[in-house]
Amino acid sequence: MRNFKAVFKRELKSYFESPVAYVFIVIFLLATSGCTFFISRFFETRAATLDPFFIWHPWLYLFLVPAVGMRLWSEERKSGTIELLFTLPITLGQALAGKFMAAWLFIGIALFLTFPMVLTVAYLGSPDYGIIFSSYLGSFLLAGGFLSVTCLFSAMTKNQVISFVLSVVACFAMLMLGVGVFTDFLNGFLPVWLSEAISAFSFFTHYQGFQRGLIDSRDLVYFVSVIFFMLAANALVLERKKAE
Amino acid sequence: MIAVQSLTRHFGSIKAVDNISFTVNKGEILGFLGPNGAGKSTTMKMITTFLPPTSGTATVGGFDVISQPLEARAKIGYLPESSPSYRDMNVFDFLMFAAEVRGYDGDERLKRVKDIMATCNLKEVAFQQIDTLSKGFRQRVGFAQAFLHDPEYLILDEPTDGLDPNQKQEVRNLIRQMGREKCIILSTHILEEVEAVCSRAIIIGEGKIVADGSPEELRSKSKLHGAITLELIGVDRKDALNSLEKVQWVDRVTDLSSEQSSETATGDDSGKKILKLRMFPMSGHSIAQETARFIHQRNWQVDGFAVEKGDLNEVFYNLTKGAAAR
Ligand SMILES: Nc1ncnc2c1ncn2[C@@H]1O[C@H](COP(=O)(O)OP(=O)(O)OP(=O)(O)O)[C@@H](O)[C@H]1O
Ligand SMILES: [Mg+2]
Numbered sequence: 001m002r003n004f005k006a007v008f009k010r011e012l013k014s015y016f017e018s019p020v021a022y023v024f025i026v027i028f029l030l031a032t033s034g035c036t037f038f039i040s041r042f043f044e045t046r047a048a049t050l051d052p053f054f055i056w057h058p059w060l061y062l063f064l065v066p067a068v069g070m071r072l073w074s075e076e077r078k079s080g081t082i083e084l085l086f087t088l089p090i091t092l093g094q095a096l097a098g099k100f101m102a103a104w105l106f107i108g109i110a111l112f113l114t115f116p117m118v119l120t121v122a123y124l125g126s127p128d129y130g131i132i133f134s135s136y137l138g139s140f141l142l143a144g145g146f147l148s149v150t151c152l153f154s155a156m157t158k159n160q161v162i163s164f165v166l167s168v169v170a171c172f173a174m175l176m177l178g179v180g181v182f183t184d185f186l187n188g189f190l191p192v193w194l195s196e197a198i199s200a201f202s203f204f205t206h207y208q209g210f211q212r213g214l215i216d217s218r219d220l221v222y223f224v225s226v227i228f229f230m231l232a233a234n235a236l237v238l239e240r241k242k243a244e
Numbered sequence: 245m246i247a248v249q250s251l252t253r254h255f256g257s258i259k260a261v262d263n264i265s266f267t268v269n270k271g272e273i274l275g276f277l278g279p280n281g282a283g284k285s286t287t288m289k290m291i292t293t294f295l296p297p298t299s300g301t302a303t304v305g306g307f308d309v310i311s312q313p314l315e316a317r318a319k320i321g322y323l324p325e326s327s328p329s330y331r332d333m334n335v336f337d338f339l340m341f342a343a344e345v346r347g348y349d350g351d352e353r354l355k356r357v358k359d360i361m362a363t364c365n366l367k368e369v370a371f372q373q374i375d376t377l378s379k380g381f382r383q384r385v386g387f388a389q390a391f392l393h394d395p396e397y398l399i400l401d402e403p404t405d406g407l408d409p410n411q412k413q414e415v416r417n418l419i420r421q422m423g424r425e426k427c428i429i430l431s432t433h434i435l436e437e438v439e440a441v442c443s444r445a446i447i448i449g450e451g452k453i454v455a456d457g458s459p460e461e462l463r464s465k466s467k468l469h470g471a472i473t474l475e476l477i478g479v480d481r482k483d484a485l486n487s488l489e490k491v492q493w494v495d496r497v498t499d500l501s502s503e504q505s506s507e508t509a510t511g512d513d514s515g516k517k518i519l520k521l522r523m524f525p526m527s528g529h530s531i532a533q534e535t536a537r538f539i540h541q542r543n544w545q546v547d548g549f550a551v552e553k554g555d556l557n558e559v560f561y562n563l564t565k566g567a568a569a570r
Contacts, residue, residue, distance in 0.1 A: 080328030
């Protein structure tokens with residue numbers, strides 16, 4: 001636990017000590033509110049709901065989360081600090097969890113800073129706070145899912161750009177599996193049970209549940225298992241690649 | 245004690261480390277020598293648990309690096325090659341992080357960090373970002389991190405690389421001083437450094453140990469070892485060469501001043517020129533005593549008389565030139 005905390009604190013601090021963190025937060029806030037107000041025409045819908053806000057999250061995370069996570073391991077490997085980290089009395093699991101949680105919390109903080117959105121709908125009418133809460137939870141879990149995928153790809157290469165591109169592609173695939181157009185396309189030639197099974201693996205499918213105000217244990221289990229699975233794969237990749 | 249047992253590491257078809265075994269005891273300072281790519285860093289990475297061996301193993305203070313890596317790491321202080329550190333942190337934060345992972349907290353942690361910053365002359369840059377430090381200072385940060393927990397075992401990969409001459413000297417003193425109660429392995433390309441600090445040296449070539457012994461022992465493998473360099477004034481060259489060759493146990497005598505002297509000899513026949521000779525002994529014999537007696541008998545005027553200890557550079561070259569030629 002002490003080692004986890006040490007890594008966690010170091011990582012989190014390093015986010016806030018670099019200008020990249022502030023750039024990220026500003027872009028995230030501008031992009032979410034920009035999409036909500038100008039593309040979804042939030043005010044014109046005249047409904048006290050945050051749907052037009054949350055609908056954009058998967059598409060923004062698609063680029064922003066890999067941007068946050070791309071350096072996680074690739075930079076350690078490139079600068080050689082990984083040799084330092086893994087000759088300190090610290091386990092792979094502690095290092096992995098510390099780094100992941102710090103990045104996740106960082107994204108969580110950016111997400112938290114969108115609270116003026118909530119104030120706005122509260123001012124406009126009387127929104128369903130249950131749905132808002134579950135939507136935020138879903139959004140946070142979705143970010144965690146994307147981040148775990150990014151972590152994995154960041155361990156595979158020393159090059160941050162490659163790590164970014166691969167992560168975006170992989171996250172895009174994980175998302176698209178469940179998006180309407182794609183499932184319709186699959187339905188065209190696959191039996192329904194199969195295309196449903198495929199879309200059950202998608203981030204999108206599970207994210208939608210939260211948006212409807214449902215906190216379904218299956219969705220929770222899904223995100224938690226995706227994160228665990230990706231981090232376990234991450235550990236295996238690191239074990240093999242750390243010294244290269 | 246660090247015990248390395250048939251350690252082997254392949255990278256694809258490259259045998260970076262090929263069946264290396266040795267032990268290092270407390271109080272020993274072992275110098276690792278070898279040409280570039282010999283496998284020094286790879287061996288150190290395996291001893292520090294970073295790199296899993298292809299076969300063989302090592303134990304550090306009784307802990308196996310494969311099955312008990314955390315216990316082994318806790319006992320080791322490691323300075324990796326070119327001392328990587330988190331460049332976006334400042335020196336103080338970085339050392340505080342290392343101290344925390346090493347298990348210190350509260351006042352103890354702060355005290356450790358302050359002490360080590362004083363030892364490594366880092367106080368003036370404590371709050372400077374590591375990225376902006378000069379190479380030598382970054383190297384010192386690496387040291388500070390390695391010495392922080394006063395480890396029993398120190399593994400230092402090219403510790404004086406990038407330091408100025410004063411710092412080099414200081415680091416050597418520090419290592420020598422710590423070597424009394426610790427067990428240290430360091431790698432270097434500076435042969436004088438080995439003679440200055442190491443109690444023992446291992447030369448590696450192409451992943452194999454090609455020599456293992458004290459610096460004196462290694463030096464004695466040199467052809468020069470035990471030879472006498474002689475400077476005589478006003479002595480006839482031919483006479484000197486012929487007569488010195490007959491001294492007991494002398495193998496051969498060469499004229500070190502032959503090139504220059506041939507001209508000066510014809511131009512100026514006063515006989516007041518210096519003749520520089522080198523006498524090589526038959527192996528395993530000392531010729532100093534006999535030579536001195538002989539010179540005394542002939543009543544030659546001597547300007548210089550030196551018994552050569554041998555040249556590590558030459559030994560190093562002869563043992564590893566196979567690798568260099570490849
Ligand atoms: N990650 C790696 N992948 C492939 N080959 C490697 C790797 N690390 C080392 N090698 C190879 O192993 C051999 C030994 O390298 P090592 O770094 O141990 O040499 P060294 O003795 O430390 O050399 P130097 O004096 O230059 O530091 C070299 O041929 C090197 O190319
Ligand atoms: Mg090396």
